[in-house]
Amino acid sequence: MQVNRRAFLAGGAAAAAGLTMLPQSRAVDIPLPAQEAVLKLSSQLGVIPGGSLEEKLDKMQGWGFDGVEVGGDVIGNEQKYLDAIANTDMQYNAICWGSCNGDLVSDDAERRKRGVDKLKQALESAGKIKSTGVIYVPAFIPETNRTNQEIRQLLVETFPAIGEFAVSVGSRVLFEPLNRNEAFFLRQLADAASICRDINSPGVQMMGDFYHMYIEETSDLGAFLSAGSYLHHVHLASRIRVLPGQDERSFVDGFRGLKLIGYQDYCSFECGCKEGTDRHEEIPKSLEFLREQWAQA
Amino acid sequence: MQVNRRAFLAGGAAAAAGLTMLPQSRAVDIPLPAQEAVLKLSSQLGVIPGGSLEEKLDKMQGWGFDGVEVGGDVIGNEQKYLDAIANTDMQYNAICWGSCNGDLVSDDAERRKRGVDKLKQALESAGKIKSTGVIYVPAFIPETNRTNQEIRQLLVETFPAIGEFAVSVGSRVLFEPLNRNEAFFLRQLADAASICRDINSPGVQMMGDFYHMYIEETSDLGAFLSAGSYLHHVHLASRIRVLPGQDERSFVDGFRGLKLIGYQDYCSFECGCKEGTDRHEEIPKSLEFLREQWAQA
Numbered sequence: 171m172q173v174n175r176r177a178f179l180a181g182g183a184a185a186a187a188g189l190t191m192l193p194q195s196r197a198v199d200i201p202l203p204a205q206e207a208v209l210k211l212s213s214q215l216g217v218i219p220g221g222s223l224e225e226k227l228d229k230m231q232g233w234g235f236d237g238v239e240v241g242g243d244v245i246g247n248e249q250k251y252l253d254a255i256a257n258t259d260m261q262y263n264a265i266c267w268g269s270c271n272g273d274l275v276s277d278d279a280e281r282r283k284r285g286v287d288k289l290k291q292a293l294e295s296a297g298k299i300k301s302t303g304v305i306y307v308p309a310f311i312p313e314t315n316r317t318n319q320e321i322r323q324l325l326v327e328t329f330p331a332i333g334e335f336a337v338s339v340g341s342r343v344l345f346e347p348l349n350r351n352e353a354f355f356l357r358q359l360a361d362a363a364s365i366c367r368d369i370n371s372p373g374v375q376m377m378g379d380f381y382h383m384y385i386e387e388t389s390d391l392g393a394f395l396s397a398g399s400y401l402h403h404v405h406l407a408s409r410i411r412v413l414p415g416q417d418e419r420s421f422v423d424g425f426r427g428l429k430l431i432g433y434q435d436y437c438s439f440e441c442g443c444k445e446g447t448d449r450h451e452e453i454p455k456s457l458e459f460l461r462e463q464w465a466q467a
Numbered sequence: 468m469q470v471n472r473r474a475f476l477a478g479g480a481a482a483a484a485g486l487t488m489l490p491q492s493r494a495v496d497i498p499l500p501a502q503e504a505v506l507k508l509s510s511q512l513g514v515i516p517g518g519s520l521e522e523k524l525d526k527m528q529g530w531g532f533d534g535v536e537v538g539g540d541v542i543g544n545e546q547k548y549l550d551a552i553a554n555t556d557m558q559y560n561a562i563c564w565g566s567c568n569g570d571l572v573s574d575d576a577e578r579r580k581r582g583v584d585k586l587k588q589a590l591e592s593a594g595k596i597k598s599t600g601v602i603y604v605p606a607f608i609p610e611t612n613r614t615n616q617e618i619r620q621l622l623v624e625t626f627p628a629i630g631e632f633a634v635s636v637g638s639r640v641l642f643e644p645l646n647r648n649e650a651f652f653l654r655q656l657a658d659a660a661s662i663c664r665d666i667n668s669p670g671v672q673m674m675g676d677f678y679h680m681y682i683e684e685t686s687d688l689g690a691f692l693s694a695g696s697y698l699h700h701v702h703l704a705s706r707i708r709v710l711p712g713q714d715e716r717s718f719v720d721g722f723r724g725l726k727l728i729g730y731q732d733y734c735s736f737e738c739g740c741k742e743g744t745d746r747h748e749e750i751p752k753s754l755e756f757l758r759e760q761w762a763q764a
Binding site for chain 1: 495497614615616651654657658661664683686688689690691692693723763
């Protein structure tokens with residue numbers, strides 16, 4: 171059906187080009203994004219074999235990664251991380267930070283203040299290493315008794331100031347929607363995007379994770395289109411949360427969405443490696459698989 | 468930018484056709500829907516001027532409507548409605564039913580049973596008039612103290628049986644997402660679609676309303692793609708909830724979504740008419756405006 175699929179989308183241009191593949195009514199003109207999307211591949215360091223940061227970065231460079239996602243341990247160790255990556259062609263992207271025990275949405279004002287201070291530390295660190303942002307989860311299931319309504323209202327009230335701080339240190343918050351087994355609040359990209367719109371700060375944006383999306387989204391394409399310009403990071407994992415290509419999970423429909431929104435940031439491994447397989451063989455195969463999926467999108 | 472926009476989408480076909488409008492990388496191949504989408508225009512009877520059902524249907528037929536959306540008063544009066552539409556080319560679509568005071572998600576088992584019985588009556592009536600379904604809102608804001616988590620769980624537990632009944636009488640339930648000023652539970656199409664997927668019954672489907680979507684969705688296109696095959700009704704209204712075309716609200720991006728999912732059901736007016744304007748002039752103008760927006764999509 172390749173030809174038909176293309177013809178369907180080409181209807182408008184086909185008519186313009188004097189071809190008659192399908193009636194004009196079959197054409198759908200979706201606006202061209204400001205910039206052509208790019209596939210920049212990255213990984214969390216934990217996915218990469220190696221005993222030291224230098225060894226991991228060396229392997230990643232050799233395998234052709236474009237970027238590196240770091241954990242909270244970068245905070246206070248920025249120079250060490252900057253020195254280690256200086257001799258590679260790679261850049262750091264997101265800091266995978268988390269929920270801070272749900273402190274920022276706690277009923278306890280003291281805990282909320284503590285949480286905000288810690289997030290600000292992470293944002294400063296993110297600015298120093300030129301990260302795309304700090305991945306933030308409002309609350310995992312056991313961390314809150316608040317309703318979605320209460321949490322959403324609290325975020326919309328408190329995050330404009332945090333966003334302003336994020337911009338002042340050259341970074342941003344990245345809300346991460348999770349699946350129902352990890353969080354009930356914030357499970358879909360469209361919801362995260364509407365919260366970002368309400369907060370209305372360039373310092374408060376969002377991400378998507380193919381593993382959670384498989385559980386919560388009915389359309390990867392629809393989800394990324396709803397995320398639109400708020401999307402600044404993507405996590406890559408298969409259906410069973412191993413390396414892309416190690417099970418049947420397709421990335422093509424999601425990659426169509428990234429192409430249609432002109433996505434400019436990183437797609438980063440947050441996953442395991444299928445039992446009994448060797449990361450040294452499987453990681454390069456997964457990168458190749460993803461480039462093929464991007465070409466198909 | 469027309470040419471660029473088309474070229475963007477045409478990249479794949481352009482390459483296939485031996486043209487070189489843009490590099491292959493700019494092409495996005497979105498699968499062809501099983502059937503080509505159709506724009507079938509409808510209205511709630513309350514929007515149409517006229518003293519009697521017959522007079523309203525006569526005007527709608529003259530203005531070129533394809534379908535008619537009815538209210539709860541059809542229940543028990545099916546034959547009267549069937550007789551009235553028999554001499555027109557139009558069909559009935561959704562019954563706009565509502566929340567039944569939130570009875571179906573009440574804490575009170577008796578109220579829940581009463582609500583289910585009433586919804587079943589509406590579904591039987593919908594089957595008799597060959598309606599596309601019964602529009603159902605789980606709860607308006609003042610009607611529930613339950614959390615989103617509780618309401619979602621209750622729907623997923625109780626609606627498979629209701630869906631089975633709906634199919635047995637030749638109809639379906641249509642969940643309607645509303646905006647935050649009317650309901651906090653169920654505000655986005657992607658959320659409704661994921662609930663439909665969990666309930667997993669052909670008798671429990673969903674709708675979208677352009678008025679609510681303007682407030683809650685960041686992308687009409689993304690929202691309708693997420694709704695996908697679960698979408699069986701659409702409400703039409705402008706940003707300020709008057710006739711489409713009476714303010715700046717665009718329907719093009721949403722209509723792109725309907726085309727991409729191969730939408731086969733009705734788009735129906737649920738709106739007022741701008742103060743100081745005459746429905747007899749404005750309704751035909753609005754129909755023409757919508758057909759132009761569809762052609763642009």
